[in-house]
Amino acid sequence: MNTKSFRFYPYLVSTTLVVLITIFGEFVKRNIEPTNIVMFYLLAVVISAIWWGTGPAITTSVLSVLAFDFFLVPPYLTFTVADVQYVFTFAALLIVGLIISTLASKAREHVIRRETEKLQTALLNSISHDLRTPLVSIKGALSGLLQESSLDEATRKEMLETAHEDSDRLNRIVGNLLDMARLESDALRVSSSPCEVRDVIGSSLAELKDRLADRKVTVTIQEGLPHIPMDFRLMMKVLINLIDNAVKYAPFGLPIDVDAKQIDGRIEIKVMDRGLGIPAGDLEHVFDKFYRVKRPQNIEGSGLGLSICKGIIEAHKGKIWAENRSGGGTIVTISLPVKL
Amino acid sequence: MSAQGPRILIVDDEKTIRRFLKATLKSHGYDVFEASNGREALDQSVSAHPDAIILDLGLPDADGIEITRKIRQRVKTPIVILSVREDESDKIAALDAGADDYLTKPFSAGEMLARLRAVMRRLVPKNEKTLYEIGKLSIDIAKHQVEVSGKAVHLTPTEYDVLKVLAMNAGKVVTHRQILQEVWNKTEDLEGVSHLLRVTISNLRDKIEPNPTRPAYVLTEPGIGYRLHSDE
Numbered sequence: 001m002n003t004k005s006f007r008f009y010p011y012l013v014s015t016t017l018v019v020l021i022t023i024f025g026e027f028v029k030r031n032i033e034p035t036n037i038v039m040f041y042l043l044a045v046v047i048s049a050i051w052w053g054t055g056p057a058i059t060t061s062v063l064s065v066l067a068f069d070f071f072l073v074p075p076y077l078t079f080t081v082a083d084v085q086y087v088f089t090f091a092a093l094l095i096v097g098l099i100i101s102t103l104a105s106k107a108r109e110h111v112i113r114r115e116t117e118k119l120q121t122a123l124l125n126s127i128s129h130d131l132r133t134p135l136v137s138i139k140g141a142l143s144g145l146l147q148e149s150s151l152d153e154a155t156r157k158e159m160l161e162t163a164h165e166d167s168d169r170l171n172r173i174v175g176n177l178l179d180m181a182r183l184e185s186d187a188l189r190v191s192s193s194p195c196e197v198r199d200v201i202g203s204s205l206a207e208l209k210d211r212l213a214d215r216k217v218t219v220t221i222q223e224g225l226p227h228i229p230m231d232f233r234l235m236m237k238v239l240i241n242l243i244d245n246a247v248k249y250a251p252f253g254l255p256i257d258v259d260a261k262q263i264d265g266r267i268e269i270k271v272m273d274r275g276l277g278i279p280a281g282d283l284e285h286v287f288d289k290f291y292r293v294k295r296p297q298n299i300e301g302s303g304l305g306l307s308i309c310k311g312i313i314e315a316h317k318g319k320i321w322a323e324n325r326s327g328g329g330t331i332v333t334i335s336l337p338v339k340l
Numbered sequence: 341m342s343a344q345g346p347r348i349l350i351v352d353d354e355k356t357i358r359r360f361l362k363a364t365l366k367s368h369g370y371d372v373f374e375a376s377n378g379r380e381a382l383d384q385s386v387s388a389h390p391d392a393i394i395l396d397l398g399l400p401d402a403d404g405i406e407i408t409r410k411i412r413q414r415v416k417t418p419i420v421i422l423s424v425r426e427d428e429s430d431k432i433a434a435l436d437a438g439a440d441d442y443l444t445k446p447f448s449a450g451e452m453l454a455r456l457r458a459v460m461r462r463l464v465p466k467n468e469k470t471l472y473e474i475g476k477l478s479i480d481i482a483k484h485q486v487e488v489s490g491k492a493v494h495l496t497p498t499e500y501d502v503l504k505v506l507a508m509n510a511g512k513v514v515t516h517r518q519i520l521q522e523v524w525n526k527t528e529d530l531e532g533v534s535h536l537l538r539v540t541i542s543n544l545r546d547k548i549e550p551n552p553t554r555p556a557y558v559l560t561e562p563g564i565g566y567r568l569h570s571d572e
Contacts, residue, residue, distance in 0.1 A: 171446055194535050196542050203554050203560045219553045220419065227538060233428065233563045 010052035014060040016045040022067040035070045035089050041068060045097040057104065061097025065090050072194045126303070128288060130173050133167035138186030142151075153317035168210070172244070179237065180289075183311040190234060190315045190339060197260045197267060201310045203232075204239035205258075211244065222261040229340045238320075241305040242271040242332050248299060250275025250329065266335045268320075274283045274329040285323050309334075344367040346460060348460065349390035351381040351398050352408075352422065361394060362443045364449045370456075378402025392460050394452070395439070396422045397430055405433045412438030418459035422447075428563035435515050435564070442564075458511030458570060472507040474571055477548055477557050481509045488548055498523060499544045502537070503568075506558065511570030513561050541566060 028308075041064035049057035056329060073086050082085060097186055140318045141159040144151070151159070182188040197222050203215060241259075246256045251275035257272040278286060281291045287310040290303040313320040318336040325331045346372045346398040350361050356378075360423060362372045373388040375381040385393060391409065391534060397404030400412050423431050431442045440459040443452055470482040476489045486493045495503065501523040506514055517536055520526045526533050541560075545552040559567045 167446065192532065194538065196538055198553050199538070199542070199560055202555055203562055205554055206559070219551060227535065236562055 007088055009057055010048070010056040010217060012057045014044065014048045014052075015063060018060060018063040018067050021064075022071050024254050025068075025072045029072050034068070034086075036092050037072055038064075038068065040100045041093060042096060042100070046100055046104065049101040049322050050108065053105040053108055054101050057101030058098065059335060061101065062289075064097065065094050068093065081197060099195065124292060127177065130301075131170065134170040134173070137166045138163045171313040176308060179312075180304050183250070183308060188234075188311070188315065190231045190312075192231055192316070195220050195224050195272070196222065196227050197269065200230070200232060200235050201239060201260065201269070202257055204236045205244060207236065207240055208247075211247055212256075213257075215247065216253075216255040217243075217258065218255065219258045220260070225260060225262055225267060226338055228267055228336055230316055230336065231312075235316070238309045238312050238334065239269070239271070241309050242334075244272055245332075246273035246275065246330070248301070249273065254329075260313055262338070263335075265338050267338060269334045269336075270331055272325055272329060272331045274325070277324045277330050278322055280324070283324070286322055287320065306332075345371050346391040347371045347373065347389060348456070349373045349375060349381070349388055349393045349417075351375045351378075351384075351393065351399070352396040353377060353398075354396070357396070357422075360449075364452065368453060371472055378404075378407045381407055382410055382414075385417060387413055388416055392418045392420065392456055394420050394422060394443075394456075397427070397434060398423070398480075402469040404517070405430065405437050408434045408439050410439040418462065420455050420459055421450075432515055432517070435513070436517060448538075454511070461511070472510055474479055474510065474569055476550075479503060480558050481507070486548070493546070493547050495547060498540050499547070502540050503544060503548075503558075506566060506568035509512060510568045512569045515567055517565075519565065 018041070021037070021040045024040065025034070029037070030178040033199050041061075044064065045060045047058055063222065066079075069081065069086070069090060072075065095131045097174050141163040144159055145156060179188070201219060201221065205212065205219070243258070250256065254274040257270070259268075259270040261268060261273070276292055276295065282291075285291045286293065289305075289307040290302060291307075292303040313334055313336070316336055317340060318334060319333065320334050322330060322332045345368075347552060348365055350358050350365075350372060352358050352361070352550045353376050358374050358376070362374065365372050365400065371561045373384055378401050381393075381395065381399075381402075384390070386396075395404060395408065395411075401557050403424060404423075411417070411419060412472065419438065421439045422445055423430065423442055424445050431534065433491060435442065440462070441455050443455055453558045455505070462479065470480065472479040472481075478487045486495055486503065505519055505522045506535075516537060517530055519537055520530050520533055524536065527540070542552075545555055545558055548557060549555045557569050559569055561567055
């Protein structure tokens, strides 16, 4: 519904502009030459073309000609024209309107294309960097194991563990990229059925078992929570991303808390860490695609995880937000409706 | 020359995956046979007399689910399918077509060996086995009794039936549909009753799990079903 109303919005504003200019014309038409009011109509055409492109611009010029003729050109309140010179004014207004709208919309497309290209380049850079980093360490570890016969047992084990951990990381990155592609192309299907919150949280923790080996994770779930409609696997993805972030940004085995409780008609699940926190200015942007908080510590990440979470939560008619925790750390809250 | 270990047929079109599976299985005393497409898989499933089959669902020349069904029509050999994470519906379809368990790519060698052991265990005549012991949980089907740490647990008839289905398939995935069929006798309108299954599992966990938030016995297989953890 939102996108639909947004589509008509430019036309609504263009029409309003024409109406306002016409009202203004009504007041001044006896004092100034009507052809001068044409300049204001042209301004509206230019504005429409720059902001919204061809369609609204052409609409504006056609409406302008009609309004100008009907209200501001004698005889008033008819489409008949007393003086032939006004016909030329109409034609000029229409032609200039068309030319301006074509030019402006071309310029606009050019800007959009350049931005898209810039975004694609940024995406490619970010992806290839993300994919290559774990690959480098996997290949390094494996070639070391293949070629160096004199490695002691501890070194061999360390190399194998590095390769193993980084192959998991690679798998997570590829999974996130696929999810992003699905979200972008609207191919993400949500199949909701009533699920137990405890089960989703437990299954997500089980999936991250290796990653959480040296962590204290405290789970607090309110008694008697109703089963709520959700896509179990997608909701697991959200929790896995959030818990994984908590591990990533709260180093040295700091504890992680997961809370779930009902507040009115919604269920809130919170993932809380005692890590670096998020600078206040970044809080509302961390869910944007590719957005990453600039930090002196070099922590790997693509900036995709949270935007995927947001996409999935919104597909569930829920909300997700981040805040800083008193005493240090981050709280990410998911709020889901108990009934769809 | 070859050790007389259990015979495993590997069906995958990717050579590197076959190589990895073969190396792992051989080092654990299995005899390994290979097929790289659906036709070979069908031939070998009969001619090689495998004890278990590992089948990749994404074969180039055939629909993996169809191959599963055809193999199942010919032999009773346990089948473990290989599939990627997002293909839940394919996994369910393959399990319904007669596959016994699945592995999600990428998987570890340990996971694969555990799955194989679990599906092959079922080849042993199961009618005699009536006592299942997993950690501190014991399920005695003959006596209709469930105990945790030696203390009797009172389950409702439905909870008991669900646990019994899982126990009889211990270590192996049981799909939602399979449980709903066995316990609720439902074959249609599964969506309508699947909620009952979730509630039953939740209550069951409250009674038998030391920590129901992080279950140790009744494990969720997201999107597929449940699996009773097995010690073996």
